[in-house]
Amino acid sequence: MPTIDPPLALLAELTHRCPLACPYCSNPLNLERAAGELSDQDWRRVLAEAAALGVLQVHFSGGEPMARRDLLALIGAANGLGLYSNLITSGTLGGAREIDAFAAAGLKHVQLSFQDFTAENGDRIAGLAGGHDRKQRFAEAVRAAGLPLTLNMVVHRQNLDGVPDMIEMALELGARRIEIAHVQYYAWALRNRAALLPTRRQLDQATEAVEAARARLKGVLTIDYVVPDYHGVRPKSCMSGWGRQFINVMPSGTAVPCHAAETLPGIAFPSVRNSSLSDIWHRSDAFNRFRGTDWMAEPCRSCERREIDWGGCRCQAFLLAGDAGRTDPVCTLSPDHGVVEAALQEAEGAPPAFVYRRFSAAR
């Protein structure tokens, strides 16, 4: 077995509680309730173990991480351990007072999500009236605290045409970076796929707008653009490979190589409640299951891209082809690619209504 490199980043999903109800949320359909969340003590131990294991960055996310009262203390703990901490937030709970305290505790960066560039459509997609305005004020507070700001825009057929305006909004709010990421179809997003998957034409226009803005704004605004893999020819390198860089700890303490992995059947995911992060990373069956290339079958096994995209996404292979060990169906070399083409066909029709993310709305 080749040596296992230490993880780069810990995704600390502190809670599933969130005031928003985005229909593409990457949280599982079965949301964890507050009573099932790890304690403050547990998280402090996880952070210390992560730093010792070689983790360099921690991403505090959720749900809405600001729903946790101990967030400030956890940011301070991470900073004390030399971890570079990022806050991934919807910006709808709290404002300047909280942000100033986070900055003083050593927070390094804030990633703030918007659902669109207008309050009207943004609030409709988020299922929360007044959310957009609160986010704008939150962005101002982040800048006033001297923290670097990244805007996160999840795009799909119901907001994609606004990409140029989203970039303008990022400039107006003083962001140095904007992440324009197409919805990835897991969990709630898969449930809402027909309402979210863009048409080919929409996508091409947005991509063109991004490329033009990138050239114009070099050195002013960094634009990270994640294309929707359904429209591609080869899959994304999911999480840069299973168990290669990321360790994700869910609110319950379950550790997974990616946030969607818990849905994979036949894998017992370990918990930080009874295993150390080091054991989980190096020795758990779950993290070794799809590590490297040994698990691959054809066409990945002999493909020259096998260490570039690592066979694509295991969760997508399971969700679309029924087997996590198959080639990601998004790849045109996959024998299951027809299911992706069928979904793209469906996208050319009229979109159905959203199923909003709620506790127990899933079924």
Added chain:
Amino acid sequence: MDRFVVSDSSVLSFAPHIVFRFDEVRQRWIILAPERLMLPDEQAVEILKLVDGKTGVSAIVDSLAARYDQAPRDLIAKDVTTMLQDLADKGCLAGADD
């Protein structure tokens, strides 16, 4: 905001919230930036160690030229400026008085 253009007379420092440090686990220098990790090569590390918010780009070049006396100063100046401009474009470096 405009793009920061690195020249001979620039004085640079790390942007706030950029961390340039030695990582004991990996035994190498790293740059930590928002949601991103950069692994500068040996040459870049030597240059970045001289970025302190006081030393100008031309003084950095001088000090490297003195250390590696087989390379022509022009060539070193070009490499240094290119590397620093790239990091400035990524938001890692800023003018010291910004």
